[in-house]
Amino acid sequence: MLKIGSLVDGKYKILSKVGQGGMSVVYMAINEKANKTWAVKEVRKDGVLDFEAVKQGLVAETDILKKLSHPNLPSIIDVIDTDDSFIIIMDYIQGNSLNKALEEYGAQPQDRVIEWAKQLCDVLGYLHSRQPPIIYRDMKPANIMLKPDGNVTLIDFGTAREFKEKNLADTTCLGTVGYAAPEQFGGMGQTDARTDIYCLGATLYHLVTGCNPSEPPYEMEPIRQKNPALSSGLERIILKCTQKDPNNRYQSAAELMYALEHYEEIDDVYKKKQKRKLAGFITTLSLAVIFAVGGFTLNYFAAQKATDTYQNLMSDAAKATDYNKKIKLYGQAIAVPNKAGEKDAYLGLIQAYKENDSVFSTEESAQLIKYINNNKKQLQADPENYTEICFETGKLFWYYYDYGKGNPITRATSSIAWFQDVINNAPEGYENLNMAKAYSSIGKFYRDITTDVTEADDKGKYKPFFDNINELLNSIAKDTSESEIVRLELLELARNAISQYATKFKGDGVTKSEISDMYYLIRDTLEDIETTTEKTTAKKNGTKSLLFDTKKAIDAAYSTSKGGTQ
Structure with a gap:
């Protein structure tokens, strides 16, 4: 074991031991010249039966972390392979694991858990967007550090792997029982992004109920059976995350992020309010029926009512100075019956995203994508409208997307699908077709060039x-x-x-x-x-x-x- 006060690699002075596992010891160290504190993880060769196998896992873990840069992930600084041990120098994360918070205080406040979940969604979205994607596979409270500022950091990438299609051998018996998805055990399927969705759902269950899914009876009941005060919206989210069939879960971290941002909207209390509002709207339409003459007149008044409602919402949205109110009004305009195929509300949303802070966030992207995907059939009924929306969405990703810290390459590659939709759906004579082709081609170049260079095919x-x-x-x-x-x-x-x-x-x-x-x-x-x-x-x-x-x-x-x- 390393001695307190000793120097590692001539520059990292060991200050104290902060943790110990079955195979490793973690110390806090300081680089006195840089006045910077680090974590030093030591695996002793004489303390592990099959050290080479363990070392391969450590090398895989460090190789993954070296490639990553995210505010909620630790950074690997150095790897030192000595005669006696394998040492990893990484960021020292102040704080304690959420597991310790559960041990000391039990179930955590719902609002706080949802904020942590959003941060973890952002981390998973970042990992899953790597090329190739990185599947974490061991989300649990013990692997989440709560820092003094209230933010969280995901640690321990020992079971994380780069995604390889149809590679079942690499997905057997990995993860922690109770938190791990069914496909992680016994060769029941392949782990992918949806595996991490399951693990996060199980983690949220533990955090809001205080009941550990890795302890008997190894079950996750609806959270309101444990605490009726919890949100039914959050309950639905956790139940969807932890479905046995991956096809029944959220299919991406962005989709889960959107659900968490709007969990109150799927809560039973919220739905009752919406039903009351709907009842009022139906009453208004019923009055129109009474004074309408015949079925044709009824249809006319209903259509006119929808048009008036749509135009009023669009006018209010254009005048609104509060960003959240503006976004809400555009969303309500899209939801007006028979108006989901109109382009103006979508273009208004896109402009609002730009004007707010010149940044298109992952939350905003999930929101816009959901609106478009949910109404794609109506939008595609008018190819000209749909093409314009896709072109403006592509530009929004290209110039404003904030994923991966706004990296221009990430922006360009994220926009490819939208410009490709323009190319595939543009009506004859569409004026921006050549620009869409140029955008798409540049995005594909950045997406593929590293592989092309590696294969000498550039x-x-x-x-x-x-x-x-x-x-x-x-x-x-x-x-x-x-x-x-x-x-x-x-x-x-x-x-x-x-x-x-x-x-x-x-x-x-x-x-x-x-x-x-x-x-x-x-x-x-x-x-x-x-x-x-x-x-x-x-x-x-x-x-x-x-x-x-x-x-x-x-x-x-x-x-x-x-x-x-x-």
């Missing part, structure tokens, strides 16, 4: 990529009527592409004249944009500060005639 992919960026620069970046943040995001994407792929562009036949023209277009357009907010000013200055290095990348790539034309 030649010929860079020239179309370059041409598509040029298409967007000339049609959007130069358009002074377009929003400044859209123009700046596009200019930065183009600049970054030149800096990263100048040599590849040259190898695919892009001439120095062509790439120089793109560079000067970026520089001159950037100079012409008058920013109006601190955020866009910072974005403009950030791109501007990198132009010199970008020009150097061009000069370095085209300094000889080898590999391309001048």
Whole structure:
């Protein structure tokens, strides 16, 4: 065992022992030069019967964590393989596990549990969106650290694995009984994102009831049988999460996140209120029936009533200054009978997401996707309307999506399906079809290029990529009527592409004249944009500060005639 006061790797000073498991000991250490506290996890080789097997698991765990960056996940700093032990240096997470909170205080407050659940959904959504997806598979209170600020961190990736299709051997007998999904045991199926949904549901059950599903009788009853004061909406969510058949659970973390954000709306009390409102609406329509003349007149008045209601809601939404009220009014407009196929409420939502804080959050994306998917049949009845909604949704993901800390590559790849829908459904003569094709092609390039390079199959992919960026620069970046943040995001994407792929562009036949023209277009357009907010000013200055290095990348790539034309 490591001694208190000793140095690990000459820089990590052991301060105290903070935990011990069957195979490992965890210490708190400090790097005195950096004045930073770390956690040091030591596995002694002489204390483990089959150390090589254990080491393989540890290596798999550290390899996964090294690739990740999320505020609710720990970071791996160093891995040290000595003669006596295997040591992992990672973030030191202050606080205690939720398991300890349950031991000390029992069932946790419902509102607090729901906030933790949203954070864990965000983590799972991040893991599942990796390429390949990472399935965590051991969600439980003991693996969730509650920090002093009230936020949570997911720890212990010992059973996490990268998803491999039809790989049943890797999904046998992993996880903790009671929390683990049925498909994790006995070769009953393959673990995927829905497995983590089950584990999170079981964890929520434990947190709000105080009843441990890994202890006899190993059952999860509806939570209100344990505590009638709990929400029936939350009860329905947990029951859906923990269905034995994965097809009956929430199918993604985003879908579960949306349900948690709106758990009150599926609560019995809320439904009763809505029924009373519906009764009032029906009464109004009934009065119209009394004064209508014949069936034709009845239909006319009902349609007119729906139209008036829709227009009033749209007008109120446009005037609303409170963001939440605006979003609620647009949602109510979509729900008006026979109006779900109208485009204006969806476009109003999209504009509201942009104007609120120039960020399209995962919660907002789940909300918009649900509205569109629930009403897709009505929307597709008018291809022109549906195409416009898909195009604007694609742009929303491309320029504003905040998943993965707003990474431009993540944004581009997240938008592919929407632009593909534009391509597949656009009526003849649709004016933005070429732009949709360019967006989709660029997104696919970023999605596939790492694999193409690994398989030496990337030649010929860079020239179309370059041409598509040029298409967007000339049609959007130069358009002074377009929003400044859209123009700046596009200019930065183009600049970054030149800096990263100048040599590849040259190898695919892009001439120095062509790439120089793109560079000067970026520089001159950037100079012409008058920013109006601190955020866009910072974005403009950030791109501007990198132009010199970008020009150097061009000069370095085209300094000889080898590999391309001048």
